[in-house]
Amino acid sequence: MFITKKALSRRTVLRGMGATLALPVLDAMAPAVTAVQRSAAQAVPRLGFFYVPNGIYPPAWRPTGEGTAFSLAPTMSPLEPFRDQLIPITGLSNWEAEPRGEGGGVHSRVGPAWLSGRRPKRTEGSDYECGITVDQIAAKELGKDTPLRSIELTVDPGFLVGNCENGYSCVYTSSLAWREDATPLPMEGDPRAVFERLFGDADNPAQRLVELRQDRSVLDAVTQDLARLQSTLGKGDRAAVDDYLEAVRGVERRINLTEQQNRQSPVNVAKPLSIPDSYEEHTRLMFDLLVLAYRTDVTRVHTFQYGRELSLRSYPWIGVPDAHHGVSHHGGNPSSVAGYTKINMYHVALFAEFLEKMRSTPDGDGSLLDHSIFLYGAGMSDGDLHSPLDLPAVLVGGGCGRLKGGRYLKYPLDAKSRMSNLLVTLLEKVGVPEERIGDSTGELPELLTGV
């Protein structure tokens, strides 16, 4: 929760961190936040991904009808208010996440495969590998001028011991965003840390500049350390040093861009203090930070994880006392199906709240939502089948006028209907054309047209 210090006293802010959080945040904050100046013609696209673990129960998710004449099923119904910017898509599959004789480990495969169209290598060792994910491909281009290329957020409390699959490192369920084949990015769950990544932890802009300069001189020195170290190492041992160097350069780049844009940073916003007790507050707070990040143009790309695969979180406050992963293995049991569906719908409802905030935030000649494309979905369909085929997916947003909503795209369940083809199409939509992602064979023509 963050509110302008000008508008509200610090104490109010601290108190606001308590049990109930009403969040009229964006309005209260408005005077202190200045988005990067952009004229209407320069509207920049944002691209974001929302991932739910353990699949989505298809009968309650799949819209009925087709084309523009469709109606939403219960799970997706909270998105009705966004119908004209909504594109539910069914029938796409992630064939790379199929078991192919590797049996167990479906949860470990579906997450990293979701945005990469690649098959994660089965290993618990340092040789873990999947593939660059679509958000990171987009970030290379969309993030050129923003301090952060992308942000990766989660509301998962962190892995539980013994809850990663045999033969697969926990790395695979931790992250959705892979910067390179062997570089998953950590997903941040602490709102305070997210805030500091976005805006630093200094009291005021002048102090922040001092800190940035100090950071830079520290990083210069570290770069020299690395050079010395490298000279003592054999070729094969340099990978770790290369990772280090890349991390250092990434931070340096961020420092440079932040310095250039520092005047526009909302350092007047008070920081969130810690992770709220309730999942709902936590999720809302993360969504508020996300809106703030987009609004201040600190980044234009994100991934968000509602929970890691295999999540055992129970949702008693919405009437689901059993673990999420447990009810996803519903076995046709009506009470498990009901619980599973409730969790699915609850996540969508929170997503709808985020969309509403994006829609009510002006950006250039429209709203932030007009200039965004968000993909919401899961890495498997029915949790009971644990299958990466016929994935639930829905696109929302105006895509800077390049995405025509209000239609339902239904693909046949066959080897040609690939999730990765959707990803390639999204890249085209945000102006970062890429020939292939993972196992993609081309764009989805239905999505490309109709604008």
Next chain:
Amino acid sequence: MTRDVAILAGLCFSLALSATLLAQSPRNQPADTAARPASEHRAVLDRYCVSCHNQRVKTAGLQLDTLDLADVATAAETWEKVIRKLRAGMMPPAGLPRPDSATYDNLTSWLELEIDRAAAAKPNPGTKAQFHRLNRAEYQNVIRDLLAVDVDVSALLPPDDASYGFDNIGGVLKINQPLMERYLSAARRISRLALGSPETPISSFTVRLRPDLPQYERLEQLPFGTRGGVVVRHTFPLDADYDVELQLGSGTAAGQRNLELNIDGQRVKLFAISPPVRGRGQAPPQQAQDPDAEASSGSALRARIPIQAGSREIAVTFVQAAGSVEIEGSRDIFRRPGPFHEGNQLMPVHEPFLGSVTITGPFNARGPGDTPSRRRILVCQPKDRTQESACARTILTNVARHAFRRPVTEADMRPLLAFYNENRTGGFESGIELTLRRLLVSPEFLFRIETPPPDLPAGTNHRITDLALASRLSFFLWSSIPDDELIDLAARGRLRNADVLEQQVRRMLADSRSDAFVANFAGQWLYLRNLAALEPESFLFPDFEDSLRQAMRRETELFFGSVLRENRSILELLTADYTFVNERLASHYGIPHVYGSRFRRVTIADENRRGLLGQASVLLATSRPNRTSPVLRGKWILQNILGVTPPDPPPAVPAFPEKSNVTNTVPSVRERLAQHRANPACSSCHAMIDPPGFALENFDAVGRWRDVDESFQPLDTSGALPDGTRFEGVVQLRQALLNPPTRFVTTVTEKLFTYGLGRGLEYYDAPAVRKVVHDAAPEGYKLSSLIVGIVKSLPFQMSRKTVER
């Protein structure tokens, strides 16, 4: 009495076992095994194994008919898999003919022997990740030991990924930009805090009390006559004023309540709280009556307090009215509503409770004060500018030696001093602080780097340096840096001496820093770390709250710690007739006459409760929020006690058939699992996984004893281990698990190796594991002996230089 029997039995096992194990040593080959030529073992294989595992059928990808028994070692990777199945008694599968047990054991021992003999001639110590990043738990301890600063690193760094069940696996701990940003920011805060920088910005720190933390009883650290609240350690950067703000949850009881704020045991503030006006719905917030307390709206109380720099214990607690007594059974009156009962009136709260404490500051700073960290770092003080450079060198040499975990050279110091000189414009201490910051993000600090000798050809083995050994030791047993004694011994080349090494291990285990070993090793092996995240359904388990959760974890940590430090056998982890409880946990177990929140050792009369399998921590960690899970418990036992990894599910597990007729009766867990196992695709694994879990069905999802299940049906706690041993109930399960004890000992040894080396075990490590187990047998498998064995082992002392790619 029963205990004696158990120990006797244990001894018998050990004796019998030492005999078998000797057989595994290449040097002590008993005549019996040696006498049998490979052709006899081939005949056994052909008769019992090859009908499934051959070139044509290739069951489980195994083709035993093509392997040459004259050269077992060449196919060691495959044979180790075979040995694992045989030691677990899993093959041939139930229902198929097996050889007599002597033949069975002979074959297994012979295979092990052949491999061990070849390994002794051509040892492979494996290769640990050359760059091994400190994980979050280690970072916290390192900062404590390096700078004498207590920081809550969980607020500064993200959690680490795990592999092989542990989060200290070198190859997985890599670095990337988001993490680098966190390290930079952590380094800034820590170096400011350590020196008490005048640049310290005003910041806030909040402690939230868990919603399910009861506040009805006195906390152990607080005086009699208080109830509830919180005690928290916080490091204050400067001698200054700090705002302490308390967030209260409303109470409805009549009369004034007093809330006390203590710093290091001294009362610094008393808040008087009057009850709110009664009304419908949610009670309005408490009003502060204390004239000193800053007028505050809402439910927060705030005071500005002068506090001296350094680590202080902040306590906030309710003061009981004079003469009041703690009433047994008063628990519910003070119980806070569960986190998910907002707006639900089932659990009315009568007394006000503390929600959170926020500390903001510093204000009106008066200076850095005299803190342990300043004393640790500033080992000299320049009297004037001319002394500054020399003093900076002294200070930084000292810090760098510990930060880099080795004596530093002029080549190390040159860049550090150059950096100091460039950054001293803000003054001497500011220069030191910035250089500290730089040290805390340098690769040699964040990574444990083991460089093989440059002139060594790739693929050859080498003994790691004494200094690398010192770090391996200290990160294994302390999750932190080596101390001066270790560095000195290593620098003098003494640490590799076996006696010195063993003496150091014993010293380190006796040191309180080895608490980190209990927290991190046992915390992950036994899933204790998960407890904090588990929320048993409050409607089903209204009695469950955070003090019970904490007590469960504490019990197992104290218990594991006693086996470690009292030189006990690890078999006692399953059989011990003692444990540690406080009143809360004792009442959970039904143990009488234990009062107060202090933990004490008690003898367990009830045989069912003995050892880890009777401890609520383990039982809760392997349950679902609303019921027991024989699947989770069975899997836990197989993996963590027997060392058996259940096979993968078949390629496509079909969905459960839709139930055609839904009946009103709730099927028992066992019935549901029976359906599960009736499905051939599921049964191959669940027939193995579930039964050990059934034996624990007498313990409910929070570890209480019960005689009927969730549906009030009688329990069936019978089942069999993969080797066919039948049992009924936890006592018999325990006996079955320990017959023979080597399976458990080997499992623990493998876990210890994985954790100690920070890498996953490979087939070529098996001889080293067997040797450690074998060497620990004569003394009855003491935990400390296993640790000493590991530290002296080939993979711990040596490394193979990797082939350059």
